[in-house]
Amino acid sequence: MTRTEDVLIAMRDGVRLAATLYLPDDRGGLGAGHVPSLLEALPYRKDDLTAHYRAEYRRFVDEFGYAVCRVDIRGTGSSEGIATGEYTADELQDLVEVIGWLAEQPWSNGNVGMFGTSWSGFNSLQVAMLRPPALKAICSIFASDDRYADDVHYFGGALKQLDLADWPTYMDAINVLPPAPRVAGEGWRERWERRVATYEPWLFGWLDHQTYDDFWKHGSLREDYGAIEAATMLVTGWSDGYTNIAFRGMAGLTCPKRLLAGPWSHADVETSRPGPNIDLVTEMARWWDRWLRGIDNGVDRDPPIVVFVRRPTPPAADLAAYRGEWRFEADWPLDRGRELVLALDVARAGRPGPGPDALDVRGDVGWTAWLSCAGPPPWGQPLDQRPDEGFSLVYDWAVPKDGKEELEILGHPVVRARVASSAPVAYLSAKLCDLHPDGTSQLVTRGLLNLAHRESRETPSALEPGRTYDVAFELEATSWVFEPGHGIRLDLAGTDWPNCWPPPTPVTLTIERDGCSIVLPVVEGASPIAAPPTLPAPRRPQTWNTDDVTWSVEHDVARAQTRAVVAYTTRSDADEVVPSIVERNGGIVGVASDDPGRAWVEANSSYVLAWPETTVSTEVRSRIESDANAYRVRLEIDASENGEVRWSRRFDRRFPRNLQ
Numbered sequence: 001m002t003r004t005e006d007v008l009i010a011m012r013d014g015v016r017l018a019a020t021l022y023l024p025d026d027r028g029g030l031g032a033g034h035v036p037s038l039l040e041a042l043p044y045r046k047d048d049l050t051a052h053y054r055a056e057y058r059r060f061v062d063e064f065g066y067a068v069c070r071v072d073i074r075g076t077g078s079s080e081g082i083a084t085g086e087y088t089a090d091e092l093q094d095l096v097e098v099i100g101w102l103a104e105q106p107w108s109n110g111n112v113g114m115f116g117t118s119w120s121g122f123n124s125l126q127v128a129m130l131r132p133p134a135l136k137a138i139c140s141i142f143a144s145d146d147r148y149a150d151d152v153h154y155f156g157g158a159l160k161q162l163d164l165a166d167w168p169t170y171m172d173a174i175n176v177l178p179p180a181p182r183v184a185g186e187g188w189r190e191r192w193e194r195r196v197a198t199y200e201p202w203l204f205g206w207l208d209h210q211t212y213d214d215f216w217k218h219g220s221l222r223e224d225y226g227a228i229e230a231a232t233m234l235v236t237g238w239s240d241g242y243t244n245i246a247f248r249g250m251a252g253l254t255c256p257k258r259l260l261a262g263p264w265s266h267a268d269v270e271t272s273r274p275g276p277n278i279d280l281v282t283e284m285a286r287w288w289d290r291w292l293r294g295i296d297n298g299v300d301r302d303p304p305i306v307v308f309v310r311r312p313t314p315p316a317a318d319l320a321a322y323r324g325e326w327r328f329e330a331d332w333p334l335d336r337g338r339e340l341v342l343a344l345d346v347a348r349a350g351r352p353g354p355g356p357d358a359l360d361v362r363g364d365v366g367w368t369a370w371l372s373c374a375g376p377p378p379w380g381q382p383l384d385q386r387p388d389e390g391f392s393l394v395y396d397w398a399v400p401k402d403g404k405e406e407l408e409i410l411g412h413p414v415v416r417a418r419v420a421s422s423a424p425v426a427y428l429s430a431k432l433c434d435l436h437p438d439g440t441s442q443l444v445t446r447g448l449l450n451l452a453h454r455e456s457r458e459t460p461s462a463l464e465p466g467r468t469y470d471v472a473f474e475l476e477a478t479s480w481v482f483e484p485g486h487g488i489r490l491d492l493a494g495t496d497w498p499n500c501w502p503p504p505t506p507v508t509l510t511i512e513r514d515g516c517s518i519v520l521p522v523v524e525g526a527s528p529i530a531a532p533p534t535l536p537a538p539r540r541p542q543t544w545n546t547d548d549v550t551w552s553v554e555h556d557v558a559r560a561q562t563r564a565v566v567a568y569t570t571r572s573d574a575d576e577v578v579p580s581i582v583e584r585n586g587g588i589v590g591v592a593s594d595d596p597g598r599a600w601v602e603a604n605s606s607y608v609l610a611w612p613e614t615t616v617s618t619e620v621r622s623r624i625e626s627d628a629n630a631y632r633v634r635l636e637i638d639a640s641e642n643g644e645v646r647w648s649r650r651f652d653r654r655f656p657r658n659l660q
Contacts, residue, residue, distance in 0.1 A: 001025045002061040006183055009071075009101055011094050018078035018183050019098070020046055022057040022068040023107065034109050036292035037067045037102040040116040041095050041123055043076035043083060043171070047180040048609055051578045056281060064285040066292075069102055071095070073123075076175060078183035080191070082198050083175045085205055086119075087126055087147070087219040095123060096132045103134035111292040115139040115284060118242075118266065121235075122147075126219040129227040137231040137291035139284045142266055145225075145245040148216035148457070152241075153206050155372060156473065157450030157457055158427055158500040159631075159660055161601060162371050164624055165566055165587030166379075168203045170605040173620040175199060176639055181613050182577070189641075192616075196639045196647040203624075207631055207655040212457040221245075225252030231291040231300075232257050233284070236477075237264030238310060239274055239381060241373025243477045247411055250332035256300055258287065259332075260533065261307045261479070263322045266375035270536040274381060275321040276308070282534040303328035306530055309408065311481045312434050315442045317380040317551070324481070326530045329410075336525045337411065342397050342488065344516040350394030355513035357393050361426070361494030363502040363596030364562035365391045367553050369431060369443050372476070372499050378551035378566040385433055385441040385491060392493040393511060396435060399482045407482040411521030412474040413445060417492070418512035419469055424462035425659050426451050426507045429496040432475055432518065435487035447475035448496050452659035460659045468512060490518050495596060498564045498589040502596030504628040504657055550586065555593075563590040574610065582608040600625040616641050631655045 003023050008016040024035060038060060044050045057068040073091050075083030084090075095114075103110045112134045114124040121143030128138050144150040152163040176199050178184075178192030209215040217223050225248075232255050236246040246261050260283065264272040269280050289295040311323040344355075351357055368383045399407050415430040428449050434442045452460040454471045463469070482488055494509050495502045550567035567586030574580040587603035606619040622635040637649040 002058045009098055011074075011097055015074060015081040016079070017071055017074065017094060017098065018046070018179070019069050019071045022054075022061050022070070024061050024065055024067065035065065035067045035107045036109050036111045036113065036288060037069055037105070038288065039069045039071065039095070039098060039102060039112055039114045040120045041071040041073050041098070041114075042116065042120050043073050043174065044119070045077040045174060045177065046070045046072050047078055047183055048578055048581060049174065049583070049607070052572070059281050060285065064288070066285070066288065067107060069098070071098055075195070078179040082195065084200070085202055087123055089218070092123065092126050092130060092219070095127045096130055099127070099132045099134050109293075110134060111136045113137045113139070113288050113292050115141070117141040118143065121242075122219070125221050125228070125232075128230045128232065129221060129224070131227070131229055135230050137233070137287060139233040139235065139287060141235040141280070142237060142240050142242045143245065144242045145221035145248060147218075147220045148212045150242055150244050152373065154210075155496070155500050156427070156448035157453035157460065158448060158496075159210070160499065161501040161599065162498040162564060162566075162589050163373070164203070164601045165589050165603045166585060168201070169587070169603040169620050169622055170583075170585050172199075172201050172635070172637060173605040173607055173618045176618050176637055177607060177609065178616055181611060192639070193647060196637065196649060199637070199649065201635055201651060203633065204653060207633070210658040210660055211460060222248065225249065226254050228253060228255050231255055231287070233287045234259045235269070235280065236261045237266070237269070237272070238308070238478055239263060239265040239374050241266065241371075244412075246477050247332050250305060256291070257304055258299070259305045259307075261305070263308050263310055263324065265381070266373050266379070273376075274319040276532070277536050278532065279534040279536040303330050303528070305329035305332060306533060307410065307479055309410075309479050309481060312436060312442060312483055312486055314440065315382055315384055317383060318377060319381045326532045328528045328530045334410065334523065336523060338522050338524055340400070340407075340520040340522045341517050342490075342520065344395050344490075344511070344513040347395035347397055347490070347513075349513070350389070350396075355511065357511045357513065359393050359492070359494060359509045359511070361503065361507045361509060361596065362391050362593050363495055363591040363599065364497050364555075364593045365493045366429065366496040366499055367562070367564065369446060369496065369499065372446065377549045378568060380551065382443040385431065385443055386439070388493070389441060389491055392491040395490045395492075397488045399484065399486060399488065406484065407488075407520075408480070408523040409482075409520050410479045410523050412477050413521060414472055414474050414519040415447065415490070416470070416472045416515075416517050416519065418515045419451065419471060420466055420510040421451060421463045421507055422465050423503070423505045423507040424452075424465065425503050425505070426463060426509060427494055427496070427500070427503050428471070428509065429493045430473075430475060430518070431491040433489040433491060434480065434482060435489045437485045441489055444480045445475045445478035446496065447473055448500060449473040450660070462659060468510075470515070488520075497562075497591055501626065501660070502591055502599055504597040504626070504660065506595060560592055560594045561590055562593055563588055580610045597626060597628040614641055615643070626657070628657070630657055
């Protein structure tokens, strides 16, 4: 049986991090000095908002005999200090010290692993780059090696928009919640007041750094894959926004490595929509057994890449599972991979006549593809792409060999385009789709390039209006089989809304078909079919409660606006240590369809925590709007106790658009 201990771990500057230890019962026969430790570190409040993760930690302890340490990072949850940003140098050094502390505990065998999803997947990679001696293995789930291009900030050099209605707003609301009184003891209100008084919204740093500079290079594994020596297991999902690390990581990492790439979105892989689902705890335990216990279980001799190969499936916002199968690959790049070049000048184009093809860019094209980092609704799956294709350039090809054979791709498709713009700043969006026999257009993968970043994302340069440029950019990593009777479709547009903020001014794009193509990473030969990874125990599947979720797209003809409206509410009851919780998040994302520079986000996030001692709450309200020259951010924070506002903060900042 698992026993738990709450501890405070002192850092080099005296700040104490709050941690919960999940330990095997002493009667388990493991004895002192025989238990490896697993570390997960998050800002999402271990003692309340994410206390429901406990079942997973107990599985590691009860079923596999590991110790688990859950840490609130500096300035969050019940830990001391101030939260100043994402993956700060202080955060990473703190975790190096926590690893050293774990290795020295009397029950420890001296070996530590790090793991986690999203934030804790990111910092697992980043701490491993620092090479603390006791860190022998990590499992990074749904994380990124490129903090600028593959996170919630920028996509292809364009500012994310729909994400701004969610993550940064609720992160602000979480960061100004107080420490748990049960853990912090007397003085928790004074610590709460300091948090609110000193807090700076993290969004401001993102908008201060609109290009790929040292702010983003810090913590980006893409800068130096060789920095990691710990055995590294990557878990990625084709429906997640953090999938590009999959093949870059397998090509660049020089440590022992494994990739498990499934169909999942940004959610628990045991219940994620879309599935099929697996039991990831068992897969991770096998990895830990090899690298933290030295058990020769063969995981280091198995083919290092396990992928779920997706097949066409009728698209749906709450798609339950893709058709497809699991299989192995021996290495990356694939020995049996090749490039298939599909030229635009031989495609069946949606617009008759010879090129060039001109497109007047609308600000609201892209809503059928929705958010690039999907998760539970309202962050669901792509729909049929045809409504957007009416305002895009569309190119079709038959599956090669007259459709008599399947065509499988695995990797990053690449778009090569000859493009001219009528404005100094313009974007080119590309969506690779599967054209079903009934006409349904299903999104396979997508990409976008801010054309000002065509030569460098560190030092972008304006376009010369009317001049033709040769550009190339990757689409997101993917796996897909184009089946007989299906077609291959490429959609080109000037926006990917509401996923990304639209360009600053009205613009016309001109595509020269001659010299333009999409390059597909084709897999040749018979595929080695694999048994599926461990299947999960029967659990209630993820469901969509429409009473608590709003997801709508509104086309306001009179005002020439398009708006995306999102909202969701979650509630949890109190137990012996966790308060009752009510969380509400939502927002409106809008754009003027006739003037893409006029766009906005209104967002609201609130948390109510009812402890035995008192009830606390925080609320954050923000509005972000743009014109052709700048973003303006207005943000309000209120922190309340028992329904009475105790502290408030107000911010109003303007950020010039840097070729955005």
